[in-house]
Amino acid sequence: MTIVxxxxxxSDTNRLRILNLLYGRELCVCELEYLLGISQSNLSxxxxLMSVLGFLESRRENKFAYYRINDVVLEEHPFLKTVFEIxxxxxxxxxxELKKLGVYQKSELTCQNISALIQ
Structure with a gap:
């Protein structure tokens, strides 16, 4: 992945918001949609885009897709740690949004519950 x-x-606010939540953790699409309050189509x-470029990795579990930041990208571009952590x-x-994530993680909500809430 190039610096460009x-x-x-x-450079995109929504992508920064997504990456901010994904830094150091894996989240489901429905969790991101719930936490960020953006449409599923916009989020997808x-x-x-970030997956095609190799910035994100994904996996599927049943009907849910989970994303996380590719560790290789973070290792190859150490300045990203400063961006995310400072x-x-x-x-x-x-x-x-990170506070909202913390509240969510302490709640009893799951992907199944959230899917029902955001539809």
């Missing part, structure tokens, strides 16, 4: 491709990925467009922490909306 990485910068293009990071961004996930597909720079993004300066953005209030991103910090609020």
């Amino acid at each position: 491709e990485i910068i293009k990925i990071l 467009k961004h996930l597909r 720079e993004l922490k300066r953005e209030d909306i991103l910090m609020e």
Whole structure:
């Protein structure tokens, strides 16, 4: 993955929001949709782009698709650690979404419950 491709990925607010939640963890598409409040089609467009470029890895479990940041990308581009661990922490909306993620993780919601909520 080239630095130009990485910068293009990071230049979109929704992609930054997605990556902020995926940094250090794996989440299901329905969880991302729930946490970010964006449409499934918009979310899928961004996930597909980042996957095709190799920034994200995905796996399927039953009817659910899970995504995470490709560890190789983080290893090959160490500046990304600074972006995720320092720079993004300066953005209030991103910090609020991480708090929402923490509340979600402590709740009894599951992918099955969320799917029913967001439909």
